[in-house]
Amino acid sequence: MWLVRPAQPGDLKAILELAGGVGPRMSSTLPRKDEALAEKIEQSVRAFEGSQDPDETLRFLFVLEDTDTGAVRGVAGIDSRAGHGQPFYNYRQDALIHASHELGVSRRVDVLYPSHALTDHTLLCAFTIDPELRGTDAFELLSRARMMFIASHRHLFTDQIVVEIQGVQTDTGEVPFWDSLGRHFFNMDFETADQYSGALSKTFIAELMPPNPIYVTLLSPEAQAALGQAHEKTRPTYELLQREGFSAGAYLDIFDAGPVLEARTDHLKTIVSSLAGTLHGNPSEDGEPCLISGGGQGKFRCTVTSMAETLTRDIKVPVKTWHCLGLDSGEQVRVSPL
Amino acid sequence: MLVIRPLQENDLEALYAMAQSAGKGLTTLPADRDLLRRKIRHARETFDQRCAPEAGLHLFALEDTELEQCVGISGIQARVGLDEVFYNYRLSVTVNASRELGVHVRTPTLHLSNDMTDTSEICSLLLSDSHRGGGNGLLLSRCRFMFLDHFRKHFSEKVFAEMRGVSDKEGRSPLWDALGRQFFDMDFTEADVLSGLGNKSFIAELMPKFPIYLPMLPDEARAVIGRVHDNTAPALKMLQAEGFNFNGMVDIFDGGPVVEAFIHNVRTVRDSADRIVMIRSKPYVPEQGRQEEVMVCNGSFRNFRVTTVPADCVSIDTISLSASVAKALEVEAGDRVRLAPLKDTGQNPINHYRNTNHVGRSSRA
Numbered sequence: 082m083w084l085v086r087p088a089q090p091g092d093l094k095a096i097l098e099l100a101g102g103v104g105p106r107m108s109s110t111l112p113r114k115d116e117a118l119a120e121k122i123e124q125s126v127r128a129f130e131g132s133q134d135p136d137e138t139l140r141f142l143f144v145l146e147d148t149d150t151g152a153v154r155g156v157a158g159i160d161s162r163a164g165h166g167q168p169f170y171n172y173r174q175d176a177l178i179h180a181s182h183e184l185g186v187s188r189r190v191d192v193l194y195p196s197h198a199l200t201d202h203t204l205l206c207a208f209t210i211d212p213e214l215r216g217t218d219a220f221e222l223l224s225r226a227r228m229m230f231i232a233s234h235r236h237l238f239t240d241q242i243v244v245e246i247q248g249v250q251t252d253t254g255e256v257p258f259w260d261s262l263g264r265h266f267f268n269m270d271f272e273t274a275d276q277y278s279g280a281l282s283k284t285f286i287a288e289l290m291p292p293n294p295i296y297v298t299l300l301s302p303e304a305q306a307a308l309g310q311a312h313e314k315t316r317p318t319y320e321l322l323q324r325e326g327f328s329a330g331a332y333l334d335i336f337d338a339g340p341v342l343e344a345r346t347d348h349l350k351t352i353v354s355s356l357a358g359t360l361h362g363n364p365s366e367d368g369e370p371c372l373i374s375g376g377g378q379g380k381f382r383c384t385v386t387s388m389a390e391t392l393t394r395d396i397k398v399p400v401k402t403w404h405c406l407g408l409d410s411g412e413q414v415r416v417s418p419l
Numbered sequence: 420m421l422v423i424r425p426l427q428e429n430d431l432e433a434l435y436a437m438a439q440s441a442g443k444g445l446t447t448l449p450a451d452r453d454l455l456r457r458k459i460r461h462a463r464e465t466f467d468q469r470c471a472p473e474a475g476l477h478l479f480a481l482e483d484t485e486l487e488q489c490v491g492i493s494g495i496q497a498r499v500g501l502d503e504v505f506y507n508y509r510l511s512v513t514v515n516a517s518r519e520l521g522v523h524v525r526t527p528t529l530h531l532s533n534d535m536t537d538t539s540e541i542c543s544l545l546l547s548d549s550h551r552g553g554g555n556g557l558l559l560s561r562c563r564f565m566f567l568d569h570f571r572k573h574f575s576e577k578v579f580a581e582m583r584g585v586s587d588k589e590g591r592s593p594l595w596d597a598l599g600r601q602f603f604d605m606d607f608t609e610a611d612v613l614s615g616l617g618n619k620s621f622i623a624e625l626m627p628k629f630p631i632y633l634p635m636l637p638d639e640a641r642a643v644i645g646r647v648h649d650n651t652a653p654a655l656k657m658l659q660a661e662g663f664n665f666n667g668m669v670d671i672f673d674g675g676p677v678v679e680a681f682i683h684n685v686r687t688v689r690d691s692a693d694r695i696v697m698i699r700s701k702p703y704v705p706e707q708g709r710q711e712e713v714m715v716c717n718g719s720f721r722n723f724r725v726t727t728v729p730a731d732c733v734s735i736d737t738i739s740l741s742a743s744v745a746k747a748l749e750v751e752a753g754d755r756v757r758l759a760p761l762k763d764t765g766q767n768p769i770n771h772y773r774n775t776n777h778v779g780r781s782s783r784a
Contacts, residue, residue, distance in 0.1 A: 186605075265526060277519075299636065
């Protein structure tokens with residue numbers, strides 16, 4: 082069975098392999114260095130244990146485990162507050178009308194404004210999955226398990242939720258938007274800057290970017306074409322998030338101009354459609370497929386199961402699902418249709 | 420004789436003819452009769468002190484007294500940017516540095532600025548083709564520094580000139596194509612003409628307000644920022660010899676440089692000296708060899724006059740002028756006039772004369 086659970090220090094090696102296998106990615110926020118990743122897992126462990134400080138950013142990291150083999154095949158995260166105490170940088174694509182009554186002319190000018198507006202919004206991040214699993218139930222489980230977690234721990238998260246989608250990158254690793262903008266200020270290619278971003282922080286790099294607005298018309302044609310465009314391989318993620326209720330707004334990633342998707346937390350499909358109830362057994366494997374989660378903040382588990390139809394709040398699922406969740410009959414769980 | 424005097428109403432046709440033959444590139448004097456007429460009226464009001472000193476537009480004509488015709492023009496705008504907004508780009512540097520990343524990158528950046536506001540500008544120099552050479556261009560240009568020096572309280576301490584930037588034979592400006600045009604769908608020449616007709620600040624208001632990072636512009640555009648048009652190179656050289664320097668500002672359309680100097684530091688001003696007029700009755704007999712020319716001006720605001728005389732007319736505290744020159748300058752015997760060398764010969768003929776006078780006066784007498 083597929084299981085999503087909190088990341089543990091023992092997952093370090095597996096996560097490192099996953100992060101290394103997906104190529105350069107500035108904003109995946111998954112470091113590719115042992116120490117940095119170990120620190121990130123530690124942060125997550127602390128977050129799941131429950132912080133004493135209500136203002137502290139909780140950075141949850143989940144892994145997708147194949148319970149049959151014990152292999153970790155994917156990882157996904159939630160930052161309760163984007164930027165975690167530092168500014169969270171984006172470009173906001175906006176327009177100015179350059180017009181003159183006297184000359185009888187008017188022209189729309191697109192401008193990218195550096196923005197911190199999304200700072201402190203809850204951020205979905207670090208979504209990385211074994212490419213073989215893209216588009217499968219496991220893929221959906223890994224992504225939506227986070228929404229199940231949010232539904233059960235709503236007080237930890239903000240009303241707005243955002244997620245950054247990887248922008249356009251060529252097969253040879255060039256990022257047109259970076260080459261037309263960021264590169265001038267760093268004298269380094271995207272790959273190098275990306276490594277620094279992982280090792281230090283994205284904010285650290287972002288603060289070296291020009292603080293002034295950028296005129297879109299002065300970008301290269303390739304960079305202009307890449308504005309707000311998602312990388313081809315993120316299409317399944319993008320579509321899944323759209324079904325979930327996310328949509329692209331005016332915000333772009335400052336390095337690759339990938340879109341930033343936004344949603345109201347309480348309008349997310351998983352959260353609206355999820356149902357809390359009491360765990361019960363079901364002798365057969367028939368029923369509707371759904372996500373099921375339980376176990377509270379520290380022992381959170383989420384998996385895919387079949388659920389027998391009921392008219393009450395009793396949630397009847399096969400006993401193997403109990404085992405997978407580490408729960409017994411009568412305990413509180415949450416379900417949402419797959 | 421060639422005399423500088425304030426521009427007058429009857430100079431209109433001569434001015435129109437000169438503006439027409441100058442063609443593109445002289446945005447402050449387009450060949451437009453109504454506009455030129457307005458400029459002349461403005462200049463008259465300025466010299467008659469019928470307008471506020473800061474609103475003044477001082478236009479000088481170079482008159483050929485034999486032809487009784489205006490053959491050149493030059494001007495001083497007392498203050499720029501007071502009734503409209505005066506824009507330049509300031510060429511500055513943005514540094515991105517991080518010790519951790521080993522990054523230290525300098526990015527040349529253009530910032531839109533109004534820094535020249537309330538500063539005096541020298542402008543509108545135009546010389547008829549028939550009178551080129553012989554120092555006439557120098558006279559037209561440098562007479563302005565004598566005026567600025569005489570009437571300093573009418574002007575700012577600093578004076579500047581906008582130099583024409585690079586454009587090709589078809590009138591295409593690489594900077595305009597890369598920048599202005601992206602924001603304002605118009606050819607450079609058209610924008611230039613509109614500028615001359617007094618719409619420059621309207622156009623400027625359509626230009627980008629946020630800083631422009633030069634690495635984002637194409638190479639051709641970057642290469643012309645702060646560079647002058649080939650035709651303007653001699654004018655730039657002349658102003659540099661006067662002590663003008665590039666001040667980091669460039670034209671927002673074509674990237675031409677702005678050069679500036681403090682009036683008290685301008686060479687013509689530093690090298691100038693006062694003398695008392697003596698009227699000579701005998702005809703002037705030039706000394707042997709080539710003579711330096713010296714500019715002589717009266718001290719009249721309303722009827723400012725400048726002409727040139729040979730340097731050997733100057734003695735230690737007087738200058739001998741023929742009756743006709745004195746008449747042209749509107750001075751009489753005993754009046755005080757101011758002199759300055761016309762050409763940059765490395766030594767000041769006035770001071771030179773003064774120095775030699777101390778030892779050689781008796782031999783010349």
